[in-house]
Amino acid sequence: MVSPIVLDAAQAEVVGHAGGPLLVLAGPGTGKTTTLVEAVARRVEAGADPASLLVLTFSRRAARHLRERLAIRLGAGAVGPAAWTFHAWCLALLRVYGADSASGGPRLLSGPEQDARLRDLLEGSREIGRPAWPDALAGALGTRGFAEEVRMLMARAREVGVDPPALARIARRVGRADWRAVAEFYGDYLDALGAEGAIDYADLVHSAANLTAQQPVLASLRQRYQAVFVDEYQDTDPAQERLLAAVAGGGGDLVVFGDPDQAIYAFRGAQVRGLLDFPARFPSRDGSPAPVTALRRCRRMAPAPLAASRRVAARLPSAGLPVRYVRAHRDLVPADGAAGPGQVSVRTYPTAGAEAEAIADLLRREHLENGVGWADMAVLVRSTAGLGVLRRVLTASGVPVSVGGGELPVAREPAAELLLTALRCADDPSRHLTPETARALLTSPLGGADPAGLRALGRELRALDAATTASPARTDVPAQDDVPAQDAAADDGSADDGSADDGSADDGSADDAPAQDDVPSPDDGDDPAGTARMPGTPASSAELLRAAVADPQRMLLMVPDELAAPVHRLGQLLRTVRAELRRGGAPEDALWTLWSASGWGPRLERASAAGGAAGRSADRDLDAVVALFDAVERLGERRGPGFGVASVVSELTHQQIAPDTETRAGRPATVRLLTAHRSKGLEWQVVVVCGVQDGVWPDLRQRHSLLGAEQLDAPHRGGGGVRPPRTRDELLADERRLFYVALTRARRRLVVTAVDGADDDGEQPSRFLDELGVQVEKVRSRSVRPLTLVGLVAALRRLTVDPDASAAMRSAAAVRLAALAAAGDGAGRALVPAAHPNRWWGLVDVTSSSVPVVAPDGPIALSGSSLSGLATCGLRWFLEHEAQAAEPASAAQGFGKVVHALADEVSSGRTPARMDALDARLDLVWRQLEFDSRWRSEQERSAAREALRRFLDWHAARRREVVASEVRFACDIEVAGRVVRLRGFIDRVELDDDGRVHVVDFKTGRAAPSRRDLQTHAQLGSYQLAVREGALDRVLDEAAAGSRAAPDPGSVADSGSAPDSGSVSDPGSAAGSRPPAVPGGAELVHLRRDAGGESLGPRLPDEQPAPPEVQAQEALPTDGRVWIDDLVEDAVRTITSESFRPTPGDACTMCSFRRSCPARPEGEQVID
Known part of the structure; x- marks a missing residue:
């Protein structure tokens, strides 16, 4: 048994309380828990039966802590009273006294x-x-x-x-x-x-209180419990008060500890009113109000943090208790022998990023300069919204950090979320293995694919799919094996409107974006390979990757091993787990199979042992996996056999609060990162309260729900069962209490931070900062170097080239850099790789690839889009086409592809030229497009309908003969001694009365080229050049013969099918008796713009339809050199010389590579 501690006068008064009700007001750090434990221990030592002493608190963590403290105080082997949470005690009561107690009591849902x-x-x-x-x-x-x-x-x-x-x-x-x-x-x-023998969490206390209405039960409980102690009484709700009144009312021995200034759980139903009304609600046996006492000596906080917290507490409401009690409760004094005055700082920063970096630096300095352990520091925030960013910044800065238990439910931890996703896909791939999920799993640690390899695999699968699937819809899958890579995924006109040739973006997509995503496929549901799609549309790379994961043996038969390896690995892993489940394995067994067979565990353990930022990340992942296995095991124990994967995943993914779980043994100490709500009851040497912004803290928004649960109240309270909305003052008091709780977690040093934006409409600090009574320090720049190895390297490097430093200083800096670069661990790994010159950007040589962009002996593939892109900016073209760094397809591209596909159906006669028919087709495919919001989808759906109406108006007025639509062409021409393969798609080909060929390109963007630029529009020019060079001869021959049947495999150009691999047009060879094709001109038909040049939204109901805007390019001459010949030659010269230089201009405003472009200020080299 541990000897009794020395108590102050107020504590001794509580411990010596003779009996009856007592309210103890206990502020932060006043020894509340110590007093409660001592009061219970003294009663046990005086001969009280430990089973007759009931100790209640409000969280499992607090109950566990109380049990441990009581066990230590009473000594080894002593039987102490149990400490319960309210809900655990109520469940125990129902199992003992309830109607179904014979069967073990109700099952808690x-x-x-x-x-x-x-x-x-x-x-x-x-x-x-x-x-x-x-x-x-x-x-x-x-x-x-x-x-x-x-x-x-x-x-x-x-x-x-x-x-x-x-x-x-x-x-x-x-x-x-x-x-x-x-x-x-x-x-x-x-x-x-009731029929199922189950009970939910909310009904526990109510049902237990109902038991006390039975006289035998009530008598038994009052006889059993001679004294009741309740911690954190300010967090009780009315049902808990009713239960206590039944068990310990009427002057019974009931000692409650609470602090009205820390009542922060109103959103859970807690009412501070219960504490304020305690003296009247629980009178003594003689009918007088229950006595009230206050603990006044603060043993936690140093004088400076204590004084700051007192200033905030003074602004809290005090209605409900006599002023003398409130004054005694709030006028805390520091304990004798406080270790120094402590420190309080209030700082603001210009950005949230600067704030996070400063917090990381502060924590490192406390640890390295002042010797504060990582576990003795914490960062507190108002809500979970800021936890992710802070964790990433702190981890990157070398601060070991852990998110507080309960902040993130286990299924929201990335490692656990990944395993649950894979488990669900293994169990039911037809439902859960979507294209997006397949890609995510492939690039995860389970698949191990890198994005570049995945893109290469996608191109390979599309090529194979195109070779084996006949499709009348347009596609960008190259059919010729010798087509160079830079144009393999980009035939002209495929998506149409990514950027107008004048450089202005139309609809946010690239006009040579891959068309394999043309009308998106519907959710195939019962198609495990994911190959079902709308007839006439090619499969996207995402769909093909999904199919490959579902059935790698079939899909990857002809794919090179180096590309297929990640898919084989993931597919085999999912099949192994699926086999375990089919054999009747429990979810936890299948999860173990997934984890052990993946090989991920050993990799994480090696990373954890290596330390550093990667090691801390591995620690976090390993802890998440341990917590996941614990959670799944508990679910299995509670639910029994038959609890399948779907139920496990559903339970875990819909948890709002994480379970209490232990971290791995031996895990290094970490800084705690958690919300202010979660920090209650904890304390640290150094506490940073960050993100104290106006509108965030305090957050004075009214919390309204659909059914208005927050408005319901007890009928006897005077509102007829309806509580009026909370006033602004009440909301402010709640927020100030929460702020007060956060402040009072600090023992020695308290730092409060916020963002103070320079602009008037930027983020502003909260009013709470001024209430601390401390001068606000506005930090505008980093005053000292970061206290990290990387920061040290940067400072030393800066010193070596500082002209104001002496030669000796520069030499000393270089020597230290060399020592850091040479430092290594026992395994030969560099401890400070950033110190080695081969990692310094300014000293790295500019690299060049040994593999040419285009094979010297191969054709150069060009399309109209490529011609335009190379003329506009060679660097942008290279990054988009060669580096494959273009942004992914957007909803705007989907819009264009759908409209193009439906226009083709009308032009080819496959769909009637009626709006009702197009509406039906549009409805079929529109739901497959992804939009950020429903209103955006509806807006774009209306715009698509208007575009199709304009198309029908234009189509009905045409008088030329429609020869073909969606025509893929390819022809070889010789330019500057090289073979150029001109490729692309033409939306529509027409013949006029004179037999001249007209090409039409539909645009669905909002921008249009100027009249001057139109005459040198590269895309239209390339189409006319293709006509002049005979690329459309086969199509024209078939039209002349009255046939629109698909050409034989030797065809060079056809409507809706790719040319056969290796087949190249021989201009004029197919013309027969038909005279050579003569270009008659080209047109841009802007389906999103009314004639007159206006880009409009949907029409009003009574507004007359208008035709689309049409821009015509003059016909190319049939002989002599013209502008398009020069453009092609310039493109060939750029590609063969590999001189892809940036070209500043109007197109820069919509370029996605601005931030890395050397021609832009933001992309300039920082080191010459």
Whole structure:
């Protein structure tokens, strides 16, 4: 047994309390837990039966801590009283005294279980039409969000003691049809759970309180518990108060500890009113109010942090308690022998990034200069929104950090989320293995593919797909094996409007973007390989990758091993896990198979042992995996056999609070990163409270829910069951309490930070900063170098070239750099690789590839888009086409591709030229496009319909003969001694009465070239050049013969099919008796612009339709050198010389490579 500690007078008064109710006001660090433990221990030492002493608190962590403290205080072998959470104690009561106690008591539903049960019952209520839900809610009944709303209202009803009939009465009184429906549903819900022998979390306390209405139960409880101690009483709700009143009311021995200034859980139903009303609610046996005492000596905080916290506490409301008690409670004094005055700093920074970097530097300096352990420091934030960014910055700065337990549910940890995703895909690939998921798994540690390799694999799969699948829709999959890579994924006109030739972007897509994503495929559902798609459309690389993961043996038969290896590895892993499940393996067994067979674990362990930023990341991943296995195992134990993968994943992914789990043994100490709510009850030497911004802290927004659970109140409180909205002052008081809790976690040093933007509309610091009574330090620049090895290297490098430094200083800096570069660990790994000159950007030689962009003896593939791109900016063309660094396809590209595909169907006669027919086709494919929001999808859907209406107006007015649409062409021409393969797509080919060939290109962007630029429009010029060089002769011959059948495999150009591999046009060879083709001109038809040049949105209902804007390019001469010949020659010269230089101009405004472009200020070299 540990000897009793020395108590101050206030503590001794509590410990010596003779009996009856007592309210102890205990501020932060005043020894509340010590006093409670000592009071209980003294009673045990005086002969009280430990089982007769009930100790209650509000979290599992606090209950565990109390049990440990009591065990230490009473000594080894002593039987101490149990410390319970309210809900654990109530469950125990139901199992002992409840109606089904003989069978072990009710089964407690977890949150996800309750959610699933609620949704099932709601779906059933919709099917049977009872209760009568308001029409406005009928469509929401099957959603998870509505189930959560119903759950919150039922939980609120339990908290305030309102049963289903009472809720129905309140609903009728205040005219709430939604509450009346919930009341009826609530009764059915309780009946269903009762029949199953189950109970939910919210009903535990209410059901236990109902037991006390039974006189035998109440008598037994009062006889059993001679004294009750309650910690954190400010966090009680009305139902818990009712239970305590039954067990320990009437003057019973009830000692409660609380702090009204730390009442921060109102959002969970806690009401500080319970603490303020305690003296009247729990009178002594003689009827007088319960006595109140206060602990006044703060043993936690140094004088400076304590004084700052007192200034904030002084602004909190104090209504409900006599002034003398409030003054005694808030006028805390530091304990004798405080180790120094402590320190309080308030700092603002210009940006959130600067704030995070400064916090990292502060923590490192405390650790390295002042010897503060990592585990003795914490960073607190208002909400979880800022945790991810802070963790990344701190980790990158060399600060070992862990997100506080419970901040991130286990399924939201990246490592656990990855394993759950793979487990779900193995269990049911037809449902869960989507193209996006397949790509994510392939590039994850389970697949190990790199993005470049994945792009190369996608191109390979598209080429194979094109060679084996006949498709009448346009496609950019090259059919010729000898087509060079720079144009393999970009035939002209495929997406059409990525950027106008004048450099201005039309719709955010590239006009030579790959067309393999033309009309997106519908959700195939039952197609495990993911190959189902709308007839006439090619498969995208994402779809083909998905199919390869689902069936690698079939899909990768002809793919090189080096490209296929990650897919084989992932596919085999998923098949192994699937086999385990098919043999009847439990989810935890399948998860272990996934983890052990992946080889990821040993890699993480090696990274963890190596240390550094990668080691800390590996530690975090390993902890997440341990927590995941613990969670899955607990679920299996609770649910028993038959609990499948779908149920496990559903439970874990819908958890809002992480379970209590232990981290791996031997894990290094870390800085804690957590929310202010989670910090309650904890303390550290150094605490940083960051992100204290106006509008964030305090957050004074009213919290409204769909069903208004926050408005329900007990009928006896005077509002008829409805609580008025919370006032702004009440919300401000809540936020200030939370801020106060965060401040009072610091023992020695407290730092409060915020962002103070330079602009008037930038982020502004919170009013709370001024309440601390400390001068705000506005930090505008980094005053000292970062206290990291990288920062040291930078400072030494700077010194070696500093002209103001002496030669001796420069030489000493160089010597130290050399020593750092040579430092290594036992395994020969460099400890400071940044110190070695071969890692310095300014000394790295400019590299050049030994592989030419174009094979010297091969053809140079060019399209109209390439000609335009090379003329506009050679560097941009190289980055987009050679480096494959173009931005991914956007919804704007999808818009253009859908409109093009439907225009082709009308032009080719496959779909009638009627708006109703196009509407039906549009509806079929539109849902497959992805948009950021529903309103954006609807807006673009209306714009697509208008574009198609303009097309029909234009199509109906045409008088030329339509020869073909969506024509792929390829022809070889000789330019500057090299063979140029001119390739592309032509949207529509027409013949006029004179037999001249006209080409049409549809545009769906909002911009159009100027009249001057139109006459040298590269895309139209390349089409006319193709006509002049005979690339369309085969198509024209078929038209002359009256046939639109697909050409034989020797065809050079055809409508909707790729040329046969290796086939090249021999100009004029197919013309027969037809005279050579003569270009008649080319047109741009702007389907998103009305004639007159206006880019408009949807028309009003009574507005007359208008034709599209049409821009015509003059016909190319049939002989002599013209501008398009010069453009092609310039492109050939640029490619063969590999001189891809940046060209500043108007196109720079929409270029995605501006930040890295040497011709732009933001992309200039920092070292010459």
